[in-house]
Amino acid sequence: MNLSADFLAQLRGLFPADALLTETSDCYAYGYDNSRGQVTPDAVVFAQTHEQILALVRLCRETRVPLTARGRGTNTTGATVPISGGVVLSFERMNRILRIDVDNRYAVVEAGVLNGDLQTALASLGFFWPPDPTSAPFCSIGGNLACNSAGPRAVKYGSPRENTLGLRAITGAGEEFRCGVYTSKGATGYDLTRLLIGSEGTLAIITEATLKLTPLAAAKRTMRATYDSIESAAAAVARIMAHPVTPCALEFLDGEALRLARSHAGDAIPQAAAMLLIEVDGQPLALPEAVEAVSRAARGEGLIELIIAETAAQVAVLWSARKALSPALRKIAPKKINEDVVVPVSRLPELIAGLRTISTKYQIPIVNFGHAGNGNMHVNLLYQPENPQQAANAPDCLSAVFALVLELDGTLSGEHGIGLAKRDFLPLALDPVTLQLMRRIKAQFDPDGILNPGKLLPSE
Amino acid sequence: MNLSADFLAQLRGLFPADALLTETSDCYAYGYDNSRGQVTPDAVVFAQTHEQILALVRLCRETRVPLTARGRGTNTTGATVPISGGVVLSFERMNRILRIDVDNRYAVVEAGVLNGDLQTALASLGFFWPPDPTSAPFCSIGGNLACNSAGPRAVKYGSPRENTLGLRAITGAGEEFRCGVYTSKGATGYDLTRLLIGSEGTLAIITEATLKLTPLAAAKRTMRATYDSIESAAAAVARIMAHPVTPCALEFLDGEALRLARSHAGDAIPQAAAMLLIEVDGQPLALPEAVEAVSRAARGEGLIELIIAETAAQVAVLWSARKALSPALRKIAPKKINEDVVVPVSRLPELIAGLRTISTKYQIPIVNFGHAGNGNMHVNLLYQPENPQQAANAPDCLSAVFALVLELDGTLSGEHGIGLAKRDFLPLALDPVTLQLMRRIKAQFDPDGILNPGKLLPSE
Structure with missing residues (x-):
């Protein structure tokens, strides 16, 4: 869309020159997020007060100009890509x-x-x-x-x-x-x-x-457990979570994720079919008991090794490798599809086995890691757009992943949200009535649909 | 209202004879809750399935008959009193x-x-x-x-x-x-x-x-701490909650509440201006450390005595006395006004001091006990309707309590809800816009206003 001269004049009245971008080249970077979708907005404003934003929303509503709020654009679903153009409201200077x-x-x-x-x-x-x-x-x-x-x-x-x-x-x-x-x-x-x-x-x-x-808990211990199959690791997750001591982190990495992590952090990361990164926190005197309880649950068929990190440096290596995974996968497959599906933890073994079948069927490598304690798995479909078969299979492969997740009583997103990427899958996860209620609520808050149009709710 | 013969015939089609009451004398007991308000409904049904309720709601909607869902009527705000008559839907047989x-x-x-x-x-x-x-x-x-x-x-x-x-x-x-x-x-x-x-x-x-x-936590310890003033006890609550170990219960009883508790449980309940009942739970080895941390915070100006319950029997006495308070107060003052206001815990001393001033000003005894760890205080205005001055003062006294709570950044209800009793005070606690949004949401879910009419939202 093109903003009218009158609209721009009013925008200039609300935001000083150093808090307003209107040149396409300046606005470009505010058109994408970590989904790699990109649509350049017509203007970007940097608000510093609630009152400025109130005036902005009123102006946008009067003139029916789309308005997309943006934190730092780190989301992975396209939720901050301004697909209808209009104004991007950046919060980067409203940070007190x-x-x-x-x-x-x-x-x-x-x-x-x-x-x-x-x-x-x-x-x-x-x-x-x-x-x-x-x-x-x-x-x-x-x-x-x-x-x-x-x-x-x-x-x-x-x-x-x-x-x-x-x-x-x-x-x-x-x-x-x-x-x-x-x-x-x-x-x-x-x-x-x-x-x-x-x-x-x-x-x-x-x-x-x-x-x-x-x-903050007074003390924390970090463990890593390696397994000879991803199913064994998934079963261990379910055992740990059936136990009264709740870890403060229970992360899962499959073999491919481990290989990538090694490329980031070296030999400190073990080779195995799967690894769990487990943390427990609490009062210092209670920790040995908690570590022992969690360790007991982590042991079982398929365990290769269970190690308690002894130094802060060892802990830092484990976490930095875990945290480097998402960007590292992006390097290998710039167009990777990164989902964050969730299933009840006891269904993790079925999820993992099902994903393996799907990967084989559609000939697309799938790498899995994530917050296993919540059953929240980052499923990465590493397709290469230049491989015509993979590119053709990718949409069906993704649909198969979602169908599997829903069959296992899971849900589409644990923490990334729906945005643009999963919008059209929402009807698979929600009743038509539930979806209609959401639409009706949206209409009460945003009667003209100016706020982040086209996101979350599929078009009717 | 009177239900039409046609409506009743349809109701009989949905519910067998032993699951439907239409005689006034039978319906009477389903017309009140613990607020002591009472309006006899025109019919009471006992549903056993979701499908029955679906058919019931559709029937009520077609005919615009009010429908009030009822668990066991233990709420204190009149939320289940069917003030517009119609049908009460009891869930007592839908309990699998x-x-x-x-x-x-x-x-x-x-x-x-x-x-x-x-x-x-x-x-x-x-x-x-x-x-x-x-x-x-x-x-x-x-x-x-x-x-x-x-x-x-x-x-x-x-x-x-x-x-x-x-x-x-x-x-x-x-x-x-x-x-x-x-x-x-x-x-x-x-x-x-x-x-x-x-x-x-x-x-x-x-x-x-x-x-x-x-x-369930593996172990629990119960303590009682008595203070020479309610302000000292309130200050201790704020100290305990500023500490990393969060108790799993932190109850407050003022002197009058303690006297009542003694009448229920005898000498096991101490005499003091105020008492805290504190529980900590966790892993067995961690408990002594947690008890020590909480005890340190409980000590301070005004502490009379801090005792750790040694036997299950001692714990049971403390809790039964605490739990007997609300019914006991009801005996003394059948028309008592029992509120469940909340303030940030550090404001508890100001709340307690302010309530004392209000009690004196309006000449109405106020007894306070409650979930102090959440800043959630059960404020009981013990007015006697037969005392004309108290009866005349009660509404202003209650308004003064709410005004005080809101001034302290608190809110009207912590756990009882709004119902009928606090409905007309809601505009004091919420922005007009917030209230309008709630009304608009209500209209999306219940366009004809048949569900529990007259509750929670004040009339416009």
Whole structure:
């Protein structure tokens, strides 16, 4: 679309020259995210206050100009690609931590605060905010909330929906409101806070959030367990999670992922058909007992070796290798399809076996790693677009993955969200009535459909 | 209202004679709840299947007959009093535990299952569902979900919103749907699960729920700490909650509550200006460290005595006295106003001091006890309707309590919900926009307003 001269003039009235981009070349970089989709927006603004955003939404609504909120564009589903053009609202300059209230275990932050910056500020006070995507150092809290993004710690500490007390936001109709509480309990009306979390900027724009803080555990131990088959490792995950001691991380890497991890971190990463990276935290005196309980569950058929990391350096190597996986896979297969499906943990062995069958059938290598304690697997379809057979098979291969996941009582996304990439698969996962209710809710918050159009909900 | 002969004939087609009440004398007991409000419904039905309820909702919608879902009527806000008459749908015969999946840490239950029955079934498997209202032995899971009811354990383990994975439900338009997941993580569309939880049967009727289970801790210790002033006790609560070890219960009783508790449990209950009942749970080896950490925080100005219960019998006495409080207060003041306000824990001393001032000003005794770890205080206004001055002052006294709570960044309800009792106070706690969004959402789920009319949302 082309923005009218009048619209641009009004935009200039709201944002100073150094907070507004309108040249295509300047706007280009705000047109993509980690999905590798790209559509250049017509303008990019850098807001610094809630009031600026309120005026912006009202202007966009009056003129029916699409508006896409953007944290740092680290999401993988195209949720921040402005496919209808219009304005991208970047939160990168709206990044103040407004309050940290340790006594009441909450922090109030602007939506553009980086997850990593918040964690640093909290750690010095003995607290953390549980959601910890791999991109934590450079992804924003607002983006985490929009996508309900989590990470390894969710297995014990939950996702943004379990760790957010309240929000300040602006609907697509340009109405500002607050929802939620400053307390750890509340039963005062409908839960709009959780409704906005995971809505990917399609209902309202979150400008400020009150986050629930958790005390940092006093001690942590990290283990790695290797297995002679991925099925054995998956079975071990199910055993560990059936046990009362909940690990604070339970990550899975298959053999191919391990090979890649070795290329990043060297011999510190073992060779095996699969590896689990297990962490337990708690009070120092309790840890040996917890480690022993988890170790017992990790042992069993197919275990090659169970090692407890002895030094901080060993722990750092394990994690850096794990965290390097996604970018490393991107290098090998720039067009890889990276899914984040979830199944109940006891179904992981079936998922893994099913994925192997699918990989063979469609002749597309599949590499799996992820947050096994939640049954949340990053399934990477490494197809090469220049291989005509693989390129032709990729869509069916992906459909087969989703069908398998749903058959196993799972769901399409654990932490990436739906965005553009999975939008058209949503009807497979949700009842028609459920989907209609979501559409009707969307219409109440954003009657003209200006907020992040074309995302999350499939077209009717 | 009077139900038409045609409506009654259709109702008889849906429910056998032993599952349908239409005589006023039979229906009477289904017209009240623990709020002591009472309006006799025109009919009461006892559903046993989702399909029966679907047909019932469709019938009620066609004929515009109000329909009020009822668990066991233990709520305190009038949320299940059928103020517009019509049909009460009782869940007392829809009480099957459909599945307990320990490996995946969830249970699927019909909405009428009693909280206590579920806990018993789970305990033998080493698990529990965290919400534990005082009425647990005789309140239903559906009611817990409708009101987001919690209890002492919420301080560590959360409320229904943090402990529910998915729901099966029927909108007021007679549309059936499922929402949520069977997994511990999910980012697949808007969060309708949490939207229904706490909506008090005004959006949809929950027929089935998938609940997230938590492993039972291996060990628990119970302490009681007495203080020479309620302010000292409130300050101790704030100190305990600022500490990394989160107790699994942190209950507060003021002096008057203690006197009542003694009348129930005898000398085992100490005399003091205030008492804290503190529990910590975890692995056996870790407990002494946790007890020591919490004890350190509990000590301080005004502490009279800190005692660790040594026997199960001592623990049982402490809890039975605590749990007897609400009924005991009801005996003293049958028309007492029992609120469940919440403030951030560090504001508890201000809340307690403010309540004392309010009590003096309006000449109405106020007794306070509750879930102090969440800042969730049961504030009991013990007015006697036969005392004309107290009766005249009661509404202003209650308004003053709410004004104080909101001034302290608190909220109207922590776990009882809004119902009828607090409906007209909702605009004090919520933005007009927030309230309008709730109304618009209500209209999408229940376009003709047949579900539990007159509850939660104030009339426009």
